[in-house]
Amino acid sequence: MLRVQGLTVKFPSRFGDVTAVEDMAMQIAPGEIHGLVGESGAGKSTVGAAVIGLLQPPGYVAAGSLHLGETDLRTLDRTAAHRMRGKRISMIFQDPQTSLNPLMTIEDQLVETIQTHEDITTSDAQARAVDLLEEMGIRDAAARMQAYPHQFSGGMRQRVVIALALCTNPELIIADEPTTALDVAVQSQVLDLIRRLADVRKVGFMLITHDIGVIAQIADSVTVMRRGKLIENGPTAEVLGRPQHAYTKQLMGAVPPLDRRLDRFPVPEDETSPALGTAARTNKAEDWLLEGVRQNPIGLSLDGITVAFPGTRTSFWHKPAPFVALDDISFEVRPGAVLGVVGESGSGKSTLAKTLTGLLKPTAGTMTLAGADLPGGKARGRHHASRQLIQMVFQDPFSSLNSRHRIGAILSEPLWLYGLVKDAADRRALAKEMLDLVGMAPDAIDKYPHQFSGGQRQRIAVARALLARPKVLICDEPTSALDVSIQAELLNLLKDLQAAFGLTIIFISHNLAVVRQMADEVLVLRNGRVQELGAAEDVYERPSAAYTRELLSLTPVMPAEWAQHVP
Amino acid sequence: MAYFIGKRLIQSVFVMLAVAFLAFSLFRFVGDPITQMTGVETSVADQERLREELGLNDPFALQFMRFTGDMLQGDFGFSYRTRQPVAEMISSRMPATLELGVVALLISLVVGIPAGVYTALRPRGAATQAILMVTLVGVSIPTFVIGIMLIFFFGVQLGWLPTFGRGGTVTIGGWETSFLTVDGWRALILPAITLGVYQLTLTMRLVRAEMMEVMRSDYIRFATARGVPMGRLYFRHALANTMVPVITIIGLQFGGVIAFSIVTESVFQWPGMGLLFLESIRFVDIPVMGVYLVVIAFFFVLVNLIVDLLYVAIDPRLRIKDVS
Incomplete structure (x- = not known):
């Protein structure tokens, strides 16, 4: 039905044309779900946009042929192309909110x-x-x-x-990351729906995704792309079961497994970054950090924490019912342990992070840090010791770094803010060393955040958090905005840092497989209530709460027989 | 909804009270009202008697309450200059200013919105560049220069349109309108254009910026991918989504047009409230100035209340259901 051959898409720029997609080929039959997988920047969405004729200007199709049935899509004029959109080819976008x-x-x-x-x-x-x-x-x-x-x-x-x-x-639907913004439960329902529509209505689907788990679950055939080029294609069982190309294997290897915990992730070859502790390096930042945490690591505990927000007022006479975001949460994080917090959107994960960092005031309950009382909200002064001891890494590396500051200024800020290093030249030297420690080139110090990729920015965000010499690190969905291979690198980095410095980490994620790789203990949240709390192995192997079992069963995983080919 | 409107109304009351206080202070403390009212030949004893009669010796709070109370009953006091009731003077001038303001607003919308949409959809076109340049020149030149230039070309050189006054007017129920005669319309054109040019540019640029933003959004891309006809896409889907910020600015600007039509009115000798205000300043006619202040503030509050209600009409996300 859909035949794409030798498709090349170029974007003109001041420095000549940039080739976004090169010599791409694929075929989709009626009722077939064809997965198109690759990392961000691989050109997956560009292929979809080229097929439906909605390439962002000034991009254009430079070569190749696009046929839908008997229609040559490249020869259509503007009106005919627009009439065909919706009629024969439709599209589903990533974010249903927008x-x-x-x-x-x-x-x-x-x-x-x-x-x-x-x-x-x-x-x-x-x-x-x-x-x-x-x-x-x-x-x-x-x-x-x-x-x-x-x-x-x-x-x-x-x-x-x-x-x-x-x-x-329509005959063909291009689904561009249709489930990425959804919770696992909803994701599995939507995937079932797509499968049923393909089977019953014989609609062909081009399923664009970065999630190999989703591909493994519903795609009939798969095309792997990297940097605009076709790497491998064929029936799903063949490509994922007997991957021929090294990149496919790497991509599969970077997917965190749900059923076991890896010590380190294999990382795709040319994305290498020097790992911590692999070589006997002397790093001043490392020494400096060790000096700061020479005292024992510290723990954190919450007792009966409740956070309620006032509802929207609609009347002069009735007080609106408050919205309870966190309801009677109690737990304890042992010094130097990693607590994983999982739950769907709206479960109160981020509210928990905000409460711990003192951005929100709990309506009830107490918190302690290293045995001492930890006040919440504005009761925690600007100069309270915990402001330095607890640091945070945010989800979106694009908005969590000030785009008008150089990396040097961003990294030096905690050093002068907490009075850790008095001399500006020393701060700069330490910031450089810290960049090295998180696997970045020292010359990054004079650049601006926009000059880096998402993964690099997240490394900078981690470096900034570490430069405060924290003892507790709160990571709120730190890898959700990243590709699997970058995610694997960042998880490796966090594991190394945790091992080297004995950081206490609270790791928040909606992705159960990612949390499994990091956590010693796991807290499962739903609608602001604790569903389950226990050692990670117990929670994953012998879940006691029905909700945990449901979440585990709905997470898309690669069948075990495919996963074993992974290097 | 009732709560929302109620809250806005209460806020409005406080705004009006603050403005009334300003107007009152102007009346009471800028010069001595008795000296303003009386001539040199009035004896000191008479002045004192007048002071006592007018209640100017009462405590400050009492005087302010009386001032506000009188205003609420429609008693705005008397002009120092003409000895007429201020209420009468303002209400006879108000139609001229309102009609001028409304026509200026309509011109700015009817030209500004389509021009904004056009320039957003063809950002690189030659016509777009020309429109952007001309309107930039339009806002860079002060209003009175535009007015004088228009008078020079259309009034003096070509002799097509009158250069001052309201032309023919018809009075209906105390409202003196120029909408019902050809002469009235002819006289209205030049001042309305002069007053509307700035608003037109602002509206156009805002619609353009918002429209370009909305055209990049996911729901427009999705609608395009569904093959929704381009006309509907631009106007039903995209333009409607630009309206909330656009209406905010138009509302604020309309208040401004009414308040600051002073310059245009004086260039065209337009017998509106602005001209009255200028005359009052010249003769230190403080009661008129004070009431003008209150009336203009009332327009601002009213227009902003309407804007708030329009938000709710446009955007269903703002419709909070009443708890019943």
């Missing part, structure tokens, strides 16, 4: 799309919309579709998005 027009009801958006492509009365279009939404698993669709997108949850919205893509019976 891919629906917030000002129009679901019904208006569906009816509009149906009537665009078919000469059909409004009431017929409405009836079709109701059927479709019900097929997607939205109950009481006739009433629900009068609602606006913000009145639906993330998973429901993605169903609406799929309904919109499907409502004109």
